[in-house]
Amino acid sequence: MQSRLLSAPWTRPAVRAATPRAGRVAVFGGTHGNELSGVALVGMWVKDGAEIQRSGVATTPFIANPRAVERCARYVDTDLNRAFTAENLSALSGDELPYEVRRAQEINRLFGPKGTADAYDVIFDLHNTTSNMGCTLILESSSDHFVLQMVRHVQKACAPAGCSVLLNEHPLLKYSTSRSVAKHPIGLEVGPQPQGVLRSNIFESMRLILKHALDFIELFNCGVEFPACSVDVFRVLERVDYPRDANGNITAMVHPHLQDCDWEPLSSGDPMFQTFDGRTIEYQGPGPVYPAFINEAAYYEKQQAFVTTRRETLSACAVRKLQ
Amino acid sequence: MQSRLLSAPWTRPAVRAATPRAGRVAVFGGTHGNELSGVALVGMWVKDGAEIQRSGVATTPFIANPRAVERCARYVDTDLNRAFTAENLSALSGDELPYEVRRAQEINRLFGPKGTADAYDVIFDLHNTTSNMGCTLILESSSDHFVLQMVRHVQKACAPAGCSVLLNEHPLLKYSTSRSVAKHPIGLEVGPQPQGVLRSNIFESMRLILKHALDFIELFNCGVEFPACSVDVFRVLERVDYPRDANGNITAMVHPHLQDCDWEPLSSGDPMFQTFDGRTIEYQGPGPVYPAFINEAAYYEKQQAFVTTRRETLSACAVRKLQ
Ligand SMILES: [Zn+2]
Ligand SMILES: [Zn+2]
Numbered sequence: 001m002q003s004r005l006l007s008a009p010w011t012r013p014a015v016r017a018a019t020p021r022a023g024r025v026a027v028f029g030g031t032h033g034n035e036l037s038g039v040a041l042v043g044m045w046v047k048d049g050a051e052i053q054r055s056g057v058a059t060t061p062f063i064a065n066p067r068a069v070e071r072c073a074r075y076v077d078t079d080l081n082r083a084f085t086a087e088n089l090s091a092l093s094g095d096e097l098p099y100e101v102r103r104a105q106e107i108n109r110l111f112g113p114k115g116t117a118d119a120y121d122v123i124f125d126l127h128n129t130t131s132n133m134g135c136t137l138i139l140e141s142s143s144d145h146f147v148l149q150m151v152r153h154v155q156k157a158c159a160p161a162g163c164s165v166l167l168n169e170h171p172l173l174k175y176s177t178s179r180s181v182a183k184h185p186i187g188l189e190v191g192p193q194p195q196g197v198l199r200s201n202i203f204e205s206m207r208l209i210l211k212h213a214l215d216f217i218e219l220f221n222c223g224v225e226f227p228a229c230s231v232d233v234f235r236v237l238e239r240v241d242y243p244r245d246a247n248g249n250i251t252a253m254v255h256p257h258l259q260d261c262d263w264e265p266l267s268s269g270d271p272m273f274q275t276f277d278g279r280t281i282e283y284q285g286p287g288p289v290y291p292a293f294i295n296e297a298a299y300y301e302k303q304q305a306f307v308t309t310r311r312e313t314l315s316a317c318a319v320r321k322l323q
Numbered sequence: 324m325q326s327r328l329l330s331a332p333w334t335r336p337a338v339r340a341a342t343p344r345a346g347r348v349a350v351f352g353g354t355h356g357n358e359l360s361g362v363a364l365v366g367m368w369v370k371d372g373a374e375i376q377r378s379g380v381a382t383t384p385f386i387a388n389p390r391a392v393e394r395c396a397r398y399v400d401t402d403l404n405r406a407f408t409a410e411n412l413s414a415l416s417g418d419e420l421p422y423e424v425r426r427a428q429e430i431n432r433l434f435g436p437k438g439t440a441d442a443y444d445v446i447f448d449l450h451n452t453t454s455n456m457g458c459t460l461i462l463e464s465s466s467d468h469f470v471l472q473m474v475r476h477v478q479k480a481c482a483p484a485g486c487s488v489l490l491n492e493h494p495l496l497k498y499s500t501s502r503s504v505a506k507h508p509i510g511l512e513v514g515p516q517p518q519g520v521l522r523s524n525i526f527e528s529m530r531l532i533l534k535h536a537l538d539f540i541e542l543f544n545c546g547v548e549f550p551a552c553s554v555d556v557f558r559v560l561e562r563v564d565y566p567r568d569a570n571g572n573i574t575a576m577v578h579p580h581l582q583d584c585d586w587e588p589l590s591s592g593d594p595m596f597q598t599f600d601g602r603t604i605e606y607q608g609p610g611p612v613y614p615a616f617i618n619e620a621a622y623y624e625k626q627q628a629f630v631t632t633r634r635e636t637l638s639a640c641a642v643r644k645l646q
Contacts, residue, residue: 030601044599130517130520194620196518198573198576199582203576249366259523276367279629296520
């Protein structure tokens with residue numbers, strides 16, 4: 001199946017994707033141990049998983065980084081959600097490996113191997129952000145029509161509440177996620193929620209989106225055909241760092257006009273940062289771009305104040321279960 | 324000087340407190356290393372302190388827990404802001420002591436000794452909370468008329484923006500803070516701001532309150548007399564924990580009707596928690612009480628979902644510098 005990235009006008013693809021049944025699904029919480037909505041939901045489903053079971057689907061709730069969860073920290077040694085590289089997954093096991101690399105190998109054995117026919121069909125990975133991004137589905141491929149159809153289904157089911165779609169296919173900024181072990185990886189990122197805090201509104205939003213996504217898989221496995229459609233996404237363009245001094249310390253903050261304005265257009269000349277001494281630094285560049293992950297706590301150490309995206313309309317061809 | 328805790332009607336005390344000049348002032352940031360407004364402000368003032376200097380006052384900016392700041396963690400071994408007990412401060416030094424206990428001893432040498440005439444006059448300790456508390460001054464004594472007058476000055480200078488006052492004189496819930504080393508300890512707690520995040524609005528609010536507080540000290544040291552006045556405070560009553568299971572894991576979240584409603588009245592029968600399976604747990608007790616630190620990230624481990632307070636009006640007698 002070819003990737004179809006169409007700017008306007010959007011045209012309907014003629015093909016239909018016959019996709020194998022999605023019988024094995026996992027829901028990961030605690031890939032980052034201080035993102036508590038996913039930790040709490042998955043913890044609850046480990047005790048009683050009735051809510052996430054569907055006819056014709058075996059859904060496994062799974063705490064991805066239990067040691068980080070125990071410490072209520074993002075990670076212990078290194079970011080698990082960057083650890084699923086070919087190099088890490090093939091490294092010789094041993095206690096000298098960072099904890100998260102060993103854990104990535106274990107997850108790869110349980111839900112993979114990544115890139116093989118034995119891998120799980122779908123992994124939902126539940127994350128929270130301190131950014132004001134609302135509900136966001138994160139996709140790793142613009143040509144995964146099964147996932148695009150799922151996104152469309154979720155968006156329709158959630159309306160009028162919105163659910164944004166972030167597409168990260170960037171050759172440098174794409175990273176090796178926990179969910180990448182599955183054939184169809186899907187991140188669910190809901191915010192704003194501080195690290196180490198569980199907010200009921202965020203918890204319930206996440207729960208609802210997952211419900212609709214599992215409903216989609218059930219319908220799909222029952223043989224329902226989903227007609228061709230279009231999906232609006234925000235494609236990752238580039239990382240923007242904070243202004244910093246020679247020691248790497250930040251010298252400016254996200255400007256109050258940009259703070260909390262994820263997904264809103266940012267054009268050349270718009271305020272972007274405010275220095276500690278009160279000066280405004282403006283965005284310069286082609287635009288408008290659509291920022292996301294604005295002032296995310298975890299990304300200070302990754303030299304990222306926000307990521308820019310551009311809007312695109314993807315076309316999803318009709319999908320139906322392979323007979 | 325007697326403590327005067329008056330409920331309505333408030334009456335003016337007849338006395339005037341002649342207080343020694345407050346010549347030595349410190350501003351602490353990073354008592355908790357992941358509360359970034361104080362860390363950023365103090366870091367800035369360490370480089371250039373002109374903004375916090377006043378005529379007749381020597382103001383020292385000071386990063387209280389540099390190792391925690393480096394890790395962007397609340398603490399390394401134990402909470403520094405609970406470490407200033409007589410036992411810790413008199414413990415025999417040595418590498419086997421927790422880092423924060425050694426640091427508390429060092430701070431006590433630099434700015435104390437606590438409870439002696441040699442101690443600094445004022446320590447402002449800058450904190451952030453994930454709770455929606457706005458700007459809050461935290462007092463440790465209802466009979467510190469110098470501080471009460473400062474609070475009144477700050478409130479008038481900030482109006483119409485509000486600045487709440489939390490009084491923690493609770494025999495069990497009061498704790499041994501970093502600022503308690505000084506003769507006049509004052510906590511400044513501003514939120515909501517996630518841990519590990521620096522928000523420009525929170526940074527600027529904190530900066531402004533400290534400006535007005537330092538202005539007060541300058542006026543006081545110049546001989547200005549501040550007339551008797553009253554100050555409305557919220558007095559700490561009790562700690563309320565999350566519902567938990569036998570393993571200590573929480574089984575409910577702060578109810579959406581209570582979330583973000585710090586300082587608003589909570590009466591018997593009002594929603595307080597929402598269990599994961601959707602049941603509402605109501606507050607039961609005499610009321611109304613006024614909750615604060617609702618869903619503060621750092622207090623999950625301290626078994627506290629919020630603290631209840633009651634409103635009181637304190638009377639501050641006139642203060643003037645001792646001639
Ligand atoms: Zn995450
Ligand atoms: Zn603090």
